């Protein structure tokens with residue numbers, strides 16, 4: 001999106017300087033958000049036209065992504081939308097509320113809550129999450145699954161949880177190098193997340209959404225709810241757990257939540 005189109009917004013959220021140029025320390029952030037928003041077009045198509053889009057930004061931080069996406073939906077696509085930003089930091093929630101009030105965006109609300117505790121009052125159309133640290137991405141995915149979001153779009157941040165747990169003997173000659181073990185853990189973490197999402201009825205795609213020169217945290221997980229749970233994906237997921245000796249965070253968080261069983265009934269009535 002041409003920043004000049006959203007001058008007031010980008011100035012208010014601190015991306016544009018007074019001279020109308022993107023601040024040097026915000027260029028990367030803006031590029032990341034811009035690509036994220038561009039890639040949302042495909043997801044919007046997949047979930048189909050809706051009277052109002054409900055978007056839940058999990059671990060929203062200062063909500064740059066939500067503000068730009070809100071602008072895109074409201075001002076460019078002329079769609080009705082409601083945004084819910086959730087973060088456990090009071091500072092960022094207060095800042096986001098202030099910005100929304102200054103911009104007159106009364107379709108945006110911001111809630112101070114832990115992602116593992118929060119349940120929305122409405123089924124979201126899309127749960128989005130950008131760079132939620134380590135297992136906060138699993139919490140965001142879990143929140144999307146629990147609330148039966150029509151789509152979930154996550155760009156994970158660091159991957160420490162599986163790294164701390166996994167072992168795989170045939171790969172010991174490779175994993176003895178810490179850096180290789182860590183890089184492998186990144187891939188394994190996102191692969192395990194994908195298998196889990198597929199098992200509970202999401203169609204998943206993974207893309208490198210932005211150049212690694214912008215940020216190395218550049219894998220986008222896109223999941224669209226189909227309601228068709230996959231027994232094959234469930235078996236793959238269980239095999240991965242066993243083979244790698246891990247208990248993935250996504251399952252841990254969902255199990256913690258009262259009333260959610262890993263073998264749940266999907267929209268089509270099948271148990272997995």
Ligand SMILES: C[S@@+](CC[C@H](N)C(=O)[O-])C[C@H]1O[C@@H](n2cnc3c(N)ncnc32)[C@H](O)[C@@H]1O
Nearest residue numbers: 059060061087088089114115130131132133136
């Ligand atoms: C690196 S920041 C990313 C913020 C924003 N999405 C962005 O891209 O600018 C990660 C955010 O996750 C939030 N967070 C981490 N764990 C959380 C949890 N369990 N519940 C809610 N928020 C969490 C932090 O407070 C922080 O604002």
